[in-house]
Structures are given as structure tokens and as C-alpha cells.
Amino acid sequence: MSTTEAEASPLFALLARQWGLEVEVHAGAFARDGASLAFALADGTLALVSMDDPEAAGTRWRMSIENGRSTISPRARPVAAPTRLSVGEGPLRLAAFGPSGFLVGDANGRLVRVAADGAPRVVVERGSTGVDAIAPSAAGDGTAWVAAGGSVARHDPDGDTARVMARYEGIARVVAPSPDSGRVALGFEASLSIVDVHDTAGERFEIEVGPVEALSWSPDGRRLAAGLLDGGIALIGTADRRVLRLPDYPAPVRTLDWSADSRHLVTGGAFRAIVWTMGEGGARPRTLETGRSGFVAVEAARLNPQLPLVAAGYENGMIVVMALGHRDELVVRAPAPGGLRDLGWSSDGEHLAFHTAKGWAGVIDLPAHMFKQIDRRTA
Secondary structure, three states: OOOOOOOOOHHHHHHEEEEEOOOOEEEEEEOOOOOEEEEEEOOOEEEEEEOOOOOOHHHHEEEOOOOOOEEEOOOOOOOOOOEEEEOOOOOOEEEEEOOOEEEEEOOOOOEEEEOOOOOEEEEEOOOOOOEEEEEEOOOOOOOEEEEEOOEEEEEEOOOOEEEEEEEOOOOOOEEEEOOOOOEEEEEOOOEEEEEEOOOOOOOEEEEEOOOEEEEEEOOOOOEEEEEEOOOOEEEEEOOOOOEEEEOOOOOOOOOEEEOOOOOEEEEOOOOOOEEEEOOOOOOOOEEOOOOOOOOOOEEEEEEOOOOOEEEEEEOOOOEEEEEOOOOOOEEEEOOOOOOEEEEEEOOOOOEEEEEEOOOEEEEEEOOHHHHOOOOOOOO
């Protein structure tokens, strides 16, 4: 396993740990406590990374008393390799589970709980079909919602109990519980459904939108955003079920992130990160210009959970970070082969994970003091 095969930018070499995992990386997730990071691989294994890094960028950061200039010294030792754990038959589905572990589902319907130390424990040995999708609870309580075999079950880490919350037909591409856990959204090959889990009759709202790539509820629960393979975005108002289409995206919209106040929605799928500012009283959302437009599509755009920062990952492997509503960009990873697939911030907003189709995965340290002069006000 090598740290890199591509020429790395000087900043990336100072801030990042990167690994060549030799097989396609399907998903990545930080544990809720931020102590570990997991990558799900196409061969049915999990790569576990400890975030306890004695040479993290913050420990190598120095500021001159004389002129206030910051410097980062290089690492003194090689980066430790991730721990590899065989879980099941790929493709794997992955979500943070409990305070410090993960829940992993495989193509044979097997569910495995992986502890912080990498110890696996089988929760479900084999279902009737494979696990379609897994999502952590939006309430942040450590539970996970699993779509498999036509049922959505809510798995509780305390006692490993599971409760069926909804039924569906077909194969779910993505599942997303609402912030209050009272509804669950499911995305399919041609449609999406919103199911009221408290309704004994299983009341649901369905709409034909085409293949659904991503689903995300606004934190206030008033809107559901759906990222589409070939149709931009669909915004559904949960009170009136009004559907607003935001089309004209040149690429599939595979990532959606809401700000904590539900005012901004950050998406990939265009030649820059697209930030929508939600209108009041049913007004159409407007875009908030963020970053610069280029000639390569943004595969993933993720909003920092602590600061008004957006990370954008491009199809060519480049990763940039910019302040919400500003054009200036900080390039933290230069273009590199591999086919970048997704990004993910740690809950403290100081680490950015990435993974690619061709087996590259890594984590970039971005200490908050790097952005101490950022304007925290947004339009």
C-alpha cells in the first residue's frame, strides 16, 4: 500500500493521509465520536482508520510571534495503514452506528456491527435479499435505518433491537429518515416515496422523478431534497406536498447538504458547487455564488458542520474548500487520477474524508484556526 502514486500538491502532502486500497471504494463514514473513519470497499472489506494521529496537522502547525506567519512542518514518520476487515459480499452499505462504531450491510442481506476497535458482530446473518441502503438517524441518536427485502427497519444500538418502520416494493436506491423520525423517504429507479411511519395504514406520498441518487431532509423537517440522476433536484414541501423542480444540472446530483438553520442547500452536479438559499413564503430559491466555475463537474459538495465552508470534489480528483458566498478557493488536493466519488466532514469540522472509484481514500486535516478570519455571516 502506498501513500500516493500521483504527484501531490505541497499543501496536500502536509495536510493529508492517503492510501491506495487497490479496489473501488463505495462509501466512507466517520464514527459519531469522531475517533475513527471507515471506508467500504468493493471486495466486501472495510478499511478502518484511527483518527488518533500523533502527527495531525494541528500538532505540526506553528505561528511566528514576530510576523504572525503560519507554517506546517512535514511528517517525521510514514502514515500508518488502515486496518482491513472482511465483512461480507460487496457492495457494502455503511453508516455510523452507536456512539463509536458502524453498521455494515452486504449484498446477501448480512448486517454486521463493527466496534471502534474493529471487532465485528453479526446482527443479521442472512436476509432474503441484499441490503438496499443504510442511513444514520437524522436525530443523532446513534440508530440506523436499514432498507432491505421490502422493509425499512430502525436498528437501535442499545440491545441491538430492530423495529420495522415502513414497507416498500422494489429496490430502494437510498433511504432517509426525517429529523423527528416520523417519516422516512425512499428513492427508487423512477420515483420517490415519503412514508408516515406513525400511520397504521402506511400513508405515503409518491412522485415520479426518475432515478434518485440522494435524499436529504432539511433540519427543520419542512423540506425534502432529492438529487436526481438526470433531472437536477426536486424539492418537496412536507406540509403542502408541493414539488419544485430545479433542473438544468449538467451532471447527476449525488450529494445534498443542508445548513443547520435550513436556509442553505449545497449540491454537486454542476461545474461549481451550487448553493441554494431558500425563499420565504413559497418564493423560489435563489443561488448564492460560491467558488469558481470550471470545465469539470463537481461530483460531491459538502457543507462543514461548524463553519460556513463548502468542500467540493471534482470528477478529476481535485478538492477545493471555499467560504459560503465567496469566490476564493483553497485547493487542498490537486487533480489526480482515480475518479473522486464522495467527501465527508467529521462532526467537529476539522477533518475531510474522501474516496475514489479506483481505490484511493484519505483524510485531510483542516484545523479551524486555518479559517479564523472567515466571515461567518451568510446571505
